[in-house]
């Protein structure tokens with residue numbers, strides 16, 4: 001309970017604790033408590049806003065303090081500052097909007113309304129509201145974000161528009177965000193919208209979709225006349241409404257649309273490495289992952305299992321692991337290290353330092369995209385690349401974020417802006433027992449600790465996948481696997497780029513450090529805290 005004896009004196013202009021900068025704002029200690037009337041006190045605590053309302057004990061009608069009290073006997077409530085969406089004073093009326101937690105996976109907007117009865121408290125109430133807003137929106141968090149919202153009407157199981165209207169829009173509105181909403185009408189529409197976006201009119205593009213639409217938005221921004229500035233100016237965010245919601249899991253820390261909405265409102269602008277991909281004559285950007293082999297098939301080859309939701313991905317892997325499928329390829333890599341101990345140490349160090357990191361700076365003077373340092377997939381292979389033929393490759397997976405789906409943090413030591421991609425390769429010939437152990441350890445981020453897993457930090461790579469040979473037993477196993485795994489018979493192998501299918505052809509990738517901008521809940525780091533084991 002708050003110490004209500006701290007109630008400060010009324011408004012004063014000669015406060016001994018006054019801000020030395022000469023602002024007329026009262027220091028926090030003085031502003032911490034506001035007695036609204038005889039019974040109600042609002043206190044700015046260290047972690048939360050504490051509401052004491054003794055009057056409610058005697059009141060039958062509590063509807064005007066929506067969401068304040070689950071039971072009449074309870075007269076106090078702590079609202080984390082993170083959940084405070086907006087606070088304002090109009091004449092003598094205080095309204096505090098906040099996100100009320102309704103379950104582990106959802107919240108809804110609620111508000112508290114009080115009238116300041118002691119008129120002489122007006123000045124203090126104003127200062128108090130400002131102090132509360134400073135706590136609710138610390139330094140690096142922008143208020144009143146101007147958000148371009150893209151809604152994919154077919155995202156996930158077609159629930160996108162409903163989730164947006166019911167769970168997200170009311171939270172953005174309560175937080176006084178400006179919104180401009182547009183439904184995507186066809187594949188590639190997100191690219192066009194982002195390409196033509198007035199980057200001075202918006203701070204954020206939020207995609208109510210799976211990971212496909214954010215991928216399109218990054219690529220649309222790259223086509224702006226001043227792409228470097230577009231990337232810096234506009235943060236890309238995801239409102240998780242798809243089947244693959246990795247971006248939101250990693251940056252908002254949730255795949256719940258309502259909780260993600262609060263994370264976006266409170267999101268801190270942060271840099272993100274982007275991967276420049278060349279394939280054939282195409283050039284585009286990938287923000288999340290590139291997969292050849294088992295993961296691509298588990299992601300793209302399980303369309304008929306959409307009813308399983310995100311579990312279809314895990315199921316797809318499981319079935320294929322049991323089939324010991326190999327996906328042959330030639331892989332050329334410019335790697336920084338494959339020393340797992342060094343990789344983990346660098347991760348912990350970066351994570352510790354993140355707490356003292358400088359705020360995001362938009363000081364990039366360049367206007368155009370950085371040139372490709374290693375050429376395209378059509379150029380001769382750069383001398384620094386090390387080439388390996390991998391006839392028994394089972395899993396080739398490159399990621400830029402830890403979680404690829406809920407409970408699947410494949411890239412446990414991935415960092416958002418280290419200028420490195422995390423590359424995992426696993427042989428297709430590991431025993432089924434080991435494969436199962438890997439799958440069950442995945443949740444804790446311990447895949448990296450398996451000796452059978454090669455985990456590298458890389459700057460660039462090229463991969464030329466080949467069709468796999470299927471004969472005898474393998475063909476039968478593949479058939480059973482396809483049937484169980486929900487895959488149609490396909491002539492070619494599959495490559496997944498941010499979860500979307502691209503042609504089964506060689507491609508080359510290089511990382512462009514800090515090129516993209518996103519919103520992150522804690523600022524500059526992902527929500528996964530690293531491998532749980534060691």
Ligand SMILES: Nc1ncnc2c1ncn2[C@@H]1O[C@H](COP(=O)(O)OP(=O)(O)OP(=O)(O)O)[C@@H](O)[C@H]1O
Nearest residue numbers: 155156184185186187188209210211212242243244
């Ligand atoms: N109106 C539309 N009609 C058809 N396709 C669309 C439409 N709007 C968006 N798309 C496309 O749908 C693709 C997938 O989008 P998104 O990721 O939002 O959905 P999803 O169902 O969750 O997919 P995933 O399973 O890849 O996560 C994107 O490539 C996007 O271009």
